[in-house]
Amino acid sequence: MNQPLLRFIVTKNYKNLSLEQIVRLKNLNIFIGSNGSGKSNFISCLKFLKDSLTKIPDESRAVSSFEDAVAQIGGNRILDVSVESPARVRLAYCFSFSQNSQTNIPARDSGILDLKIFVNRDNARGVNIAEECLYSGDILHDSTPSTPFYYYKFHDREFGKGAVSVYDEPGQFSTTHFEALDNILTNFLGLTAIPRLLEDSQYPPENTPVYRIRRDLIELVSKWQFYNANNMDLNLIRMAEPKIGGSDIYLSLSGDNLPLVLDNLIQQDIDFEESINQAMKAILPKSRRLRPIRSGRLSLTVEWYFHDIKEAFYLNEMSDGTVRMLCWATILNSPVLPSLLVIDEPELGLHVSWMPILAEWIKKAARKTQVIITTHSPDLLDYFTDCLESVFCFYSEDKTHFSIKTLSKEMLNDKLEEGWQLGDLYRVGDPSIGGWPW
Template sequence: MSAFIWQLLYISVFQAIRLGYSGSPSNRKMRCCQTFLKGWNNVMSLLSICATDYKNLNFYSTPLELKSLNILVGPNGSGKSNLMGLLNFLYLSVSQNSEATSGFAYACDYLGGTHLLSFNTKRPGKVSLKYEFGGIEETRNKPIYLGFKLLVSQSSNRIELCEDYLYSPIIGDVDEPFYYYKFHDQSVGSGVFSISKPHQGSKFERISDLPVDSLGLLSIDERIQEDEEVRELLLKSSIYAVRKHLLQEIKGWRFYNANNMNSQKIRNAEPKISSTSLNTYLSETGENLAAVLEQLSAESLDFEERFNEAFKQLFPMTRRIRATRAGLLNLTLEWSIKGIDEVFYLRDMSDGSVRMLCWAVILLSPKLPSLLVIDEPELGIHVAWMKILAGWIHYAAQRTKVIISTHSPDLLDCFTDRSDSVISLNLRADGWVSLDRIQEEQFKARLQEGWELGDLYRVGDPSIGGWPW
């Protein structure tokens, strides 16, 4: 990197310290448009999750309720990745598919195979998972529950579904819900599905030859293709519409891990120009950064302006940053600076700058995923930029559901006024992990003394956790 760029970075860091997130003009502009962002939680979203005997997690009786913003803290090995894996399991099960393996089998292998079963549970053993969703019109906005039991047998390394159900407490209570379908519970490979609508009572049709390596949301679709009689029954019921909404929601989730983003590869990447929707979201590796920026900027002038204002928070001397051609069919990023005729490119930027560009594209996008999960976004980011990054996270959480995992007390400082969003994962003596949403009352006196959330994390305050001793 040239000496000029290093000097510019040095100056901009201190500019960021002076301005901070809350005082910059672009963020005042962001706050002005917040009134247009309220009400997103009226659409379908994930409300809670629970699990039994999944790795070191055992919280089925007390589901983890998800807010618009959820910040996971805890020492290495406490279960933050396992918790995010519960979400990734469902996403991969319905999104990944090939002729060689089902999405369910891929998800199980990707997340640990038979090690999904807790070390506290002997084989044969079962892993129970349940996901609560809200905002489906067909259920009259009552919650809907999607649940599974996974069987890990004594001898085989294969994981199979031994229960798969979808229900809603539309009629009666949770103890007597309306089931859209229930598969494998009485005999493996068979089950029942409702042929009536929720308010009309329960009328079930039996179905057989169900695969044990595919979720019911998908196997129902397979049966529709194979059996005309089943198709007619399903189309008359409400399962088909509810299933469609669920699949659309789950397939809309996105997962990012800062460790998977190689800044050098992103700098050198020159993604192809594309007119398709492939570049709506940044890839997990971030290598389509220029293509996503070009597509979003072409679709929304507001986004292009917002993105440039955000980058000026990092480098106030920036005039403009945009996607530009690198040859006939490829793209890169072009960086123009006030008072300098020379144009700089993505390859001229530091690792931290590249990472911040990725987070800006993800968090400021007008097309956010229905669930955004980010693991350790602070990696490689200068402390002075944490306030800016936190501001972008706040902005995204006003428009969709966000889950962040962090080890950074500097990032936590920026969420002192959102302490109810922090979930502390604490290792217990029995090997399980407790999921404790922190209570401000426990450290209110310290906050009044001028402490911030990250300060409590730094000193190992037991009310927020984060230390392995």
């Protein structure tokens, strides 16, 4: 992967997270910071976008996917407590876009989905889209002297109305103009509604630049995967026997489909079985072979063989840490990685001797896709000393709001030359690293 697919996020008035200054993400991103410093809020911005774009609305509750996604991250409490209500919360996401060789319209290498969400604290359902647009470039349009190319603008002049860029001539991809659209709902993300809006208009979808970009963007975001070590249900993983035939290639949030994922990945990639077994030998040298097997006629389980022991072991006989490491090995060594992989505190419950192994798996995955890891572990951080530019520290601006700074070798060169590792500096609360609540 040459460049990260998600370049940066900008927020304004969103909880305690102050990200108005652009901080560029990389393929590997290690987040550190004290509890309550905004790491989870950053990740909730990503979950919100995925849920808004990909979840099917619950018609029985008359709740849109956007409304449900907002409710999941706090509803009307997403507004910064220091900001007077009602107000607008801004969330802007910059992505890498592939260049369309058929078009001469510039700056197609990246684009920004810019949302302004109206929030009223006095109304439990007082959250709506106040403004939404998708435009080209990798800098925010209010800070650049040039005018970006807009794929669409919704609600910017009047609620329920907007405009979409349309090619001047069907089949000609050189110049565009704006055409008006009406009946744009404020409780749906406009990006999801574009097919319906274009079907009701006189403009064929394929005659709009947004048509292909929208498809690519939703496909990208739909493949984001989020994991939290606290949500891994070890008892459920040990006892689960998922049914044969499911198409799962990503581990579920609880991990209960582990045998099925292992089986599908082995069937899909001839080298994966050897890869996962090598990973297990790294943490348990006596490990001989691990494999998913049929349990009864229609279910799967995992059996595990060790050198000098004839009988197989099963997951319900393995330690918590071993089961956790098997989950991370399955996720990070998978031949089918998500477009963005987010893992909260993967070090939980693991022996310190496994930290270099876990760190290597993370680095290996980041060479193939974009990875975000949050951690409080100095033992794990030690093994990212060689990639300081990938470490992002969430720090307090005014004891209430938090921003992000990136580390660099220049900042820490003197201490590194003395033999300090990144985790050492984190342990002692070195102010150049941050991550401590004081």
